[in-house]
Each structure stands twice: as structure tokens, then as C-alpha cells.
Amino acid sequence: MKSHARVVVIGGGVVGASVLYHLARRGWTDVMLLERDELTSGSTWHAAGGMHTINGDPNVAKLQKYTIELYKEIEELSGQATGVHVTGGVLLAATEARMDWLRGVVAKGRYLGLDLEEISAEEAHRLMPLNDPKQFVGAVRNSEDGHLDPSGVTHAYAKAARKLGAEVHRFTKVEDIVRRPDGAWRVITDKGEVVAEHVVNAAGLWAREVGRMVGLELPVLAMEHMYLITEDMPEVAEWNARTGTEVIHAVDFDGELYLRQERGGMLMGTYEKAGKPWSERVTPWNFGHELLEPDIDRIAPSLEVGFRHFPAFQKTGIKKIINGPFTFAPDGNPLVGPVRGLPGFWSACGVMAGFSQGGGVGLALSNWMVDGDPGADIWAMDVARYGDWASMRYTNAKVRENYSRRFSIRFPNEELPAGRPLRTTPVYDLLSARGAQWGVAYGLEVPLWYAPEGVKDAFSWRRSTDFEHVAREARAVREGVGLMEISSFAKYRITGEGAEGWLDRLLACRLPQPGRMALAPMLKEDGKLIGDFTLANLSAEGPPPLTPPHKGEGDSEALAAGTGASAAGATLTPPSPLWGGVRGGGHPVQEWMIFGSGVAEQYHMRWFETHLPADGPVRVEALGLSQVGLSIAGPRSRELLAKVTAGDVSNAAFPFMAIRRMDIGMAPCIVGRISYTGDLGYEIWMAPEYQRHVFETLTKAGDEFSLGLFGSRALNALRLEKNYGSWAREYRPIYGPLEAGMDRFVAYSKEAAFIGREAAQAERQAGGRLRLRAFVMEAEDADVIGDEPIWHGGAVRGWVTSGGYAHNAGKSIAMGYVPKEIADEPDGFEIELLGRRHKARLQPAPLFDANFERLRG
Numbered sequence: 001m002k003s004h005a006r007v008v009v010i011g012g013g014v015v016g017a018s019v020l021y022h023l024a025r026r027g028w029t030d031v032m033l034l035e036r037d038e039l040t041s042g043s044t045w046h047a048a049g050g051m052h053t054i055n056g057d058p059n060v061a062k063l064q065k066y067t068i069e070l071y072k073e074i075e076e077l078s079g080q081a082t083g084v085h086v087t088g089g090v091l092l093a094a095t096e097a098r099m100d101w102l103r104g105v106v107a108k109g110r111y112l113g114l115d116l117e118e119i120s121a122e123e124a125h126r127l128m129p130l131n132d133p134k135q136f137v138g139a140v141r142n143s144e145d146g147h148l149d150p151s152g153v154t155h156a157y158a159k160a161a162r163k164l165g166a167e168v169h170r171f172t173k174v175e176d177i178v179r180r181p182d183g184a185w186r187v188i189t190d191k192g193e194v195v196a197e198h199v200v201n202a203a204g205l206w207a208r209e210v211g212r213m214v215g216l217e218l219p220v221l222a223m224e225h226m227y228l229i230t231e232d233m234p235e236v237a238e239w240n241a242r243t244g245t246e247v248i249h250a251v252d253f254d255g256e257l258y259l260r261q262e263r264g265g266m267l268m269g270t271y272e273k274a275g276k277p278w279s280e281r282v283t284p285w286n287f288g289h290e291l292l293e294p295d296i297d298r299i300a301p302s303l304e305v306g307f308r309h310f311p312a313f314q315k316t317g318i319k320k321i322i323n324g325p326f327t328f329a330p331d332g333n334p335l336v337g338p339v340r341g342l343p344g345f346w347s348a349c350g351v352m353a354g355f356s357q358g359g360g361v362g363l364a365l366s367n368w369m370v371d372g373d374p375g376a377d378i379w380a381m382d383v384a385r386y387g388d389w390a391s392m393r394y395t396n397a398k399v400r401e402n403y404s405r406r407f408s409i410r411f412p413n414e415e416l417p418a419g420r421p422l423r424t425t426p427v428y429d430l431l432s433a434r435g436a437q438w439g440v441a442y443g444l445e446v447p448l449w450y451a452p453e454g455v456k457d458a459f460s461w462r463r464s465t466d467f468e469h470v471a472r473e474a475r476a477v478r479e480g481v482g483l484m485e486i487s488s489f490a491k492y493r494i495t496g497e498g499a500e501g502w503l504d505r506l507l508a509c510r511l512p513q514p515g516r517m518a519l520a521p522m523l524k525e526d527g528k529l530i531g532d533f534t535l536a537n538l539s540a541e542g543p544p545p546l547t548p549p550h551k552g553e554g555d556s557e558a559l560a561a562g563t564g565a566s567a568a569g570a571t572l573t574p575p576s577p578l579w580g581g582v583r584g585g586g587h588p589v590q591e592w593m594i595f596g597s598g599v600a601e602q603y604h605m606r607w608f609e610t611h612l613p614a615d616g617p618v619r620v621e622a623l624g625l626s627q628v629g630l631s632i633a634g635p636r637s638r639e640l641l642a643k644v645t646a647g648d649v650s651n652a653a654f655p656f657m658a659i660r661r662m663d664i665g666m667a668p669c670i671v672g673r674i675s676y677t678g679d680l681g682y683e684i685w686m687a688p689e690y691q692r693h694v695f696e697t698l699t700k701a702g703d704e705f706s707l708g709l710f711g712s713r714a715l716n717a718l719r720l721e722k723n724y725g726s727w728a729r730e731y732r733p734i735y736g737p738l739e740a741g742m743d744r745f746v747a748y749s750k751e752a753a754f755i756g757r758e759a760a761q762a763e764r765q766a767g768g769r770l771r772l773r774a775f776v777m778e779a780e781d782a783d784v785i786g787d788e789p790i791w792h793g794g795a796v797r798g799w800v801t802s803g804g805y806a807h808n809a810g811k812s813i814a815m816g817y818v819p820k821e822i823a824d825e826p827d828g829f830e831i832e833l834l835g836r837r838h839k840a841r842l843q844p845a846p847l848f849d850a851n852f853e854r855l856r857g
């Protein structure tokens with residue numbers, strides 16, 4: 001074994017082998033895989049070998065399709081048989097609600113290029129003869145399902161990688177990993193030491209243990225999983241003889257079962273309700289090619305359904321039951337990517353469907369290592385979607401829940417209860433007492449809506465019990481004043497003498513003056529979006545300048561205000577007595593805040609830290625819940641603010657996009673004049689110990705204005721009628737600023753060479769490929785949620801990113817991307833929802849306050 005390698009991949013399961021292959025394919029051949037035993041010695045060897053393309057996240061589905069298509073390539077290159085059989089399959093629905101869900105899957109498949117088709121239960125029976133059609137209401141045919149030989153696939157990856165120059169060392173156990181002062185990693189094994197630039201944790205069942213070697217507690221847990229194999233079945237033999245084909249795959253969602261032919265019999269696996277974790281704290285190192293004791297009682301309820309839905313099973317014997325462990329992250333998707341704070345340490349674990357996802361994981365990770373970017377939108381499997389709050393116990397609760405619900409429907413208005421409440425803010429009980437119905441974002445409880453006594457969400461694909469109450473909340477904002485908890489936003493503080501220069505290169509906008517905010521897109525080197533923020537300049541530099549700052553392209557504070565006139569005028573206003581003023585003995589103090597999407601806190605911190613100057617005087621902190629927030633919005637919000645603070649908050653003194661330190665009641669706060677509702681409004685930030693006081697102060701003073709509480713569902717309704725997009729929906733790392741309509745906020749020609757400038761300029765010249773658009777849909781009793789196809793001219797041309805019912809406008813709105821060539825056609829669009837195409841009309845101007853009068857007034 002050599003003493004140095006560019007990359008050491010730890011783990012010779014299907015995932016590690018795929019990563020190795022993909023790195024070698026990208027030309028990184030100085031790479032080695034270390035496996036403590038034989039290849040496949042974790043979960044891989046006893047897998048059922050099923051593969052499928054569908055996934056709740058369309059981007060993961062694309063990578064699953066890639067994985068399945070890859071098997072031919074590795075088989076040819078390696079000469080190793082993979083045993084791939086693409087049989088096709090049927091996805092069976094026993095209820096109408098499940099059928100609605102499946103229709104959504106088919107619709108998504110249209111723009112993902114998946115071959116899916118809705119069929120009747122009888123047709124499903126003709127294709128897969130073992131099911132009893134009376135038990136089902138319908139089905140979907142999927143031509144890409146199939147199965148393979150888990151060991152063959154893993155060896156094919158490894159052999160193909162070796163042919164390209166990679167090394168594989170079996171029976172080499174990694175015992176420790178130590179960071180050297182020069183940043184390289186010492187990988188210490190029982191066979192000696194390797195120094196590597198990069199280390200990949202693909203240790204599967206032992207991913208936690210390998211993580212712990214570098215001080216990382218990964219949110220993964222193994223669950224026991226069982227499938228049975230029957231004796232030979234005459235029904236199978238008859239089908240094989242008559243058709244010359246195998247019995248195809250079946251997924252029976254309502255029975256929580258999957259099935260396929262295995263030799264002359266059938267294989268049936270289940271995700272039982274009473275799932276059992278395995279090795280909850282530590283995975284034993286002496287576990288290898290062993291199986292766990294089957295526990296038929298645990299899976300008996302599922303088998304009972306299975307035997308009813310597939311009657312031929314009642315007449316056959318069970319040859320064996322396999323029980324083996326494999327790992328899950330709390331949401332069931334893999335944990336992939338660079339680990340924040342550990343440069344050169346990469347995660348490729350928590351892969352629960354290695355034979356559907358392993359190829360995509362290898363592709364994304366190798367791109368990321370070689371190019372600095374995964375080359376695809378892999379947010380759904382990015383390791384950065386979890387923070388420290390995803391503790392061992394939390395993971396345990398969530399993984400059990402996820403396992404038991406693997407085939408359950410999750411309705412768009414359904415919140416899952418396990419592991420909650422975990423993170424709460426000080427007003428949690430005050431809001432609960434007022435009927436808050438809670439959702440969760442990045443582990444934090446967030447109020448979705450406020451229910452009257454005795455009312456709660458009835459889970460549905462259609463408008464539900466909350467509809468009229470969310471309408472009332474949205475009305476309270478537009479007609480008077482509403483109050484919302486906004487602690488779930490991410491807040492970052494940037495300080496130090498180098499802060500301004502660094503932010504100027506990091507962000508694509510022009511930086512705001514002290515006391516001002518700006519909308520701030522952040523781009524990657526390829527010119528695509530990697531963040532959309534509000535940047536606030538809290539630096540205390542004495543009075544603001546008496547000459548207006550340059551107002552031009554990328555001056556987002558002006559553009560966000562419509563014409564920019566009022567914002568420009570504001571900088572001439574003398575500082576308010578509430579302004580923080582000069583601190584630090586009269587020397588300029590650099591202090592900036594960035595506000596962004598709360599779920600992306602770790603993701604963005606990783607980006608910030610990766611781009612910090614090595615020796616620069618810049619400090620970035622994620623403030624988490626050390627700053628919490630409340631927002632007031634609506635035409636009377638200024639009157640309310642005036643009542644609870646001593647300063648002048650008139651439009652002249654405190655205009656749109658201004659930010660100030662001011663006391664609310666007795667509490668010191670930072671108040672920004674901005675609101676995602678698109679209305680006159682304010683975001684108020686404070687240390688948590690003041691939040692209850694500020695809440696009580698605002699609600700008491702708000703009585704006179706009939707202040708109403710509103711939650712994130714009303715906020716969604718409000719922002720949709722303003723055509724405002726949001727991170728992880730409209731704004732994702734696959735769209736350029738022009739495509740996303742964020743180009744107005746990009747200062748293409750500012751002096752600082754910001755990251756992604758050249759690529760963004762090129763996008764602007766070439767015009768990009770897509771455009772983000774808002775549509776008004778002729779919907780009846782249901783609204784889009786995201787990922788629905790957009791039709792034009794009889795073909796699927798785009799996809800919905802988000803939507804909902806805009807209560808004040810009284811319209812059903814969808815936002816989504818379409819090719820630029822058709823992006824300005826007013827008519828001819830249709831959006832597919834619950835199996836039907838609905839007419840949709842382009843809505844170029846916001847339905848609310850198109851002239852920014854409320855926002856700026």
C-alpha cells in the first residue's frame with residue numbers, strides 16, 4: 001500500500017466502490033479504497049437488489065435514473081456481470097388518496113423523462129398476475145424497475161475503477177484519522193498509514209464510527225430490515241412458461257410491501273410499522289457477513305396484508321427470511337458532500353437505497369471533489385441539511401418514524417410528530433395558547449397557522465380545514481396589521497476590518513450604506529445562485545454620507561423599492577437618535593448582518609467559511625437562536641411600531657430598506673423595514689430573553705389595530721401575490737440570476753470581482769435557458785405544492801417550484817420555470833394537478849401592490 005494518495009475512500013460497499021469509480025472516471029486516478037474485510041461486508045451483500053427511479057425529490061429521482069443507466073457502462077468496462085434485470089414494475093394503490101399521490105408521481109415523471117403510466121387495477125393484474133385486482137383501485141406502470149446482483153455491481157464498480165488506475169485494498173481497517181497541520185489527513189490503518197488530501201466516509205454501517213474519528217456525530221442509524229423468499233410457486237412457473245418473461249416487480253404501498261421474482265419463487269420485503277433499530281449507539285467492528293435473527297411476529301401484520309393482496313402466497317412455503325441492517329438519515333435521504341469545518345473530509349453515507357442511488361452519489365461527490373460543485377441540484381441529500389440539533393436521540397426518533405412510514409403518504413399539510421418539539425423559541429407557549437399549529441424547519445418549531453379551539457389540519461391533497469383560517473390571517477395583514485414569529489430565518493453576523501471587501505466579492509449586489517439593507521444574490525463560480533439574502537449594513541461609521549450613493553444596476557435596495565427614489569432620499573436623512581452610533585472609541589466598526597433561509601444555515605456557513613480569506617480580518621457567525629425575531633406587517637404596522645418605540649418611524653425617517661437599532665418597549669432590538677409579505681412591514685430582531693416582552697408589548701399595543709397573528713401558510717399566500725420567490729424552491733443552485741429574475745439585484749459591473757461574475761455576464765449575454773414565471777391557475781379545490789408539470793402547446797415544457805392560494809387576490813398561484821422562448825406567451829399554459837390539466841395564465845405583474853405604493857409608502 002502506498003503512503004500517499006490524493007483520495008482515500010473508506011468503505012467497500014456499493015457506495016464507496018461507486019465513489020472510487022467516479023473519481024477515476026473523472027481522471028483522479030491517485031485514489032484508493034480501503035475496506036476492512038471483503039468488499040460488500042456491510043449492508044451491501046444481503047440487499048434484495050431492487051432498483052427503481054421514483055423518489056419524493058425530483059433531483060434525487062434524476063440521479064436514480066442515472067444510477068440504473070450506469071450499470072451497462074460498468075459491466076462493459078469491468079467485464080464483471082452485474083446481474084441487472086430491468087423487468088419493469090407496477091406501483092399499486094389500494095385507496096383513492098394513494099392514487100392521487102401516484103398521479104403526482106406520473107406527472108413529475110413527465111419532465112424527469114421517466115416512463116410511467118397510470119393504469120387500471122385490472123391492467124396491473126394482467127402485467128403482474130399474482131395480485132388480486134379487487135384489492136386495488138388503480139396502479140402505475142414503471143418500465144425502469146428491476147433488480148440486480150448486489151455483489152456483482154459492487155465488484156463491477158471496483159474492477160472498472162481499478163482498470164482506470166484506482167487501487168482497492170481489502171482487509172485494511174481504518175482505525176483513526178488525524179488532521180495534519182498542513183491540512184492533509186493521516187489515515188491510520190491496521191496495515192500502516194496513508195496521507196491523503198481528501199478522505200471519503202463511505203463506511204455504511206460504520207459511518208458513525210468513522211465520523212467520530214474526526215469528531216463528527218453523523219445523524220445516521222441502522223434499522224433491521226426483513227424480506228422473505230418463498231419456495232417455488234406454480235403460478236410463477238406458469239407465467240414464466242407462458243410469457244417467457246419474469247414476474248415483474250410490484251410495490252404495494254398500502255400493504256407497505258415490495259415484491260419480485262427470485263428464482264422459481266418470489267421475494268417479498270416489508271417496511272413494518274414496528275421497525276427496530278440496530279446498534280443504536282455503536283456498531284460492533286466484528287459484525288461482517290452475518291444476518292440478524294428473523295422476527296416474523298414483527299412483520300406479521302404486513303405479511304397478512306401481503307397474503308391477502310397477493311393470494312398465491314397463501315399456498316406456498318417460506319424458504320428463508322433475511323434480516324439485515326442498513327442505515328438511514330432522519331429523512332431517509334443520503335448524507336453527501338463536504339463536511340463543514342473539516343476541509344477535505346467528505347460524506348457519502350446514510351444511503352438507504354444503494355442500488356438506486358449509489359451511482360448518483362458517486363457522480364455528485366466526484367464532481368464536487370474535482371470541480372468544486374456537485375454538478376446537479378443535490379440539496380435533498382446534502383449533508384449540510386442537518387445541524388448539531390440532529391442529535392443521536394433525535395435521529396433515533398426520526399429514523400424509526402421514517403422507516404415505519406416508508407410507503408405511507410405524506411400529505412402536503414401533514415407534519416410528522418417524531419422528535420418534536422426540539423428547538424423552540426421563548427414565545428412558543430404563548431403562540432400555542434393562541435392556537436398555533438406547528439411545523440418544523442431545521443429542527444425549529446414554526447407556527448404554520450392559528451386554529452380556533454377544536455379545529456386542526458385534516459390531511460388532504462386538497463384545500464382543507466385551515467383554508468378559511470389562513471384566509472383570515474392573510475386578511476388581517478392586508479387590512480390592518482399582522483404579527484409573525486420569524487426566528488426560523490438564518491441570521492449571520494459579519495464583523496472585522498475586512499468584512500466590507502469580503503462581502504463585496506462574495507455577494508453579487510452593490511453593498512448598502514450604513515443603516516441600509518439590500519437584496520443580495522450570492523453566486524457560484526458557474527454563475528448560478530447559491531444564496532439569496534438580505535444584507536444589512538449595521539456598521540457604525542458616524543452620520544451617513546450627505547451625497548446619495550451610486551444608484552445603478554445591482555443596487556437592490558433601490559430596485560426592490562420600485563424606482564429607488566425613496567430609498568435614495570433616505571440616505572440624506574440625519575441619523576436617528578436611536579441609531580447605534582459610533583462605537584469602539586470613535587473608530588469605524590464594521591458590522592454586517594445577512595438574513596437568509598433558515599434551513600440552509602449549515603449549507604451557507606460551509607460556503608462562507610470555504611471562501612473566507614485565510615489570514616483576513618473577517619469573522620462570520622451563524623447567530624442561530626441567539627437572535628430571535630418577530631415581524632409586523634400591514635398598512636397599520638407603522639402606527640403600531642410608533643406606539644411601542646420612542647423614535648421617529650415616519651416614512652422619511654425610517655424608509656423602506658432602512659435598518660436601525662431601537663427599543664421596542666423596554667427591549668433593545670434591531671428593526672429592519674422590510675417584509676416578505678410585500679406589504680409595509682418590519683422585521684424585529686432581539687436576544688431571546690426579550691422576545692416575550694416584545695411579543696406582549698406588540699400584541700397589547702396592537703389591540704387597537706385588531707392585530708392578528710399569522711403563520712407561514714398565510715405568509716406563503718401573501719408572498720405569492722407579490723411574485724416573491726424563496727430559497728430552495730424558486731432559487732436553487734441550478735438557476736442563473738437572469739433565469740430566476742434576480743438579475744435586477746446583480747451589480748454586473750461593480751468594481752469588485754465577485755464570485756461568478758464572468759459566468760453571470762455570459763448568462764446575461766446569451767440569455768440563459770429558462771425563466772421563472774408566476775401563473776394564475778384555474779384551480780377548483782386544490783392548489784399546486786411544487787413539482788407539478790407545466791404544459792404548453794400540448795407538451796410538458798416546465799415545472800412548478802411552489803404555489804398555493806393567494807387569499808387576498810382570491811387566486812390560485814403557481815410559480816415555476818419554463819424555457820425562455822415561451823416565457824412571455826400570455827396563454828396556452830396548463831398545469832397538471834391531481835391527474836388533470838388546468839388552464840394557467842401568465843401573471844407578469846404582482847397581483848398585490850404592483851406599483852410598490854404600500855411597500856414604499
Ligand SMILES: Cc1cc2nc3c(=O)[nH]c(=O)nc-3n(C[C@H](O)[C@H](O)[C@H](O)COP(=O)(O)OP(=O)(O)OC[C@H]3O[C@@H](n4cnc5c(N)ncnc54)[C@H](O)[C@@H]3O)c2cc1C
Binds near residue numbers: 049
Ligand atoms: C435486508 C436488506 C435489503 C435491502 N434491499 C435493498 C434493495 O432492494 N435495493 C437497494 O437499493 N438497497 C437495499 N438495501 C440497502 C442497501 O443494502 C444499502 O443501501 C447499501 O448497501 C449501502 O451501501 P454502503 O456502501 O453505503 O454501506 P455498506 O454496505 O455498509 O458498506 C460499508 C463498507 O465499509 C466498510 N468499512 C466500514 N468502516 C470501515 C473502516 N473503518 N475501515 C475500512 N472499511 C470500513 C465495511 O466493512 C463495509 O464493507 C437493503 C438492505 C438490507 C439490509
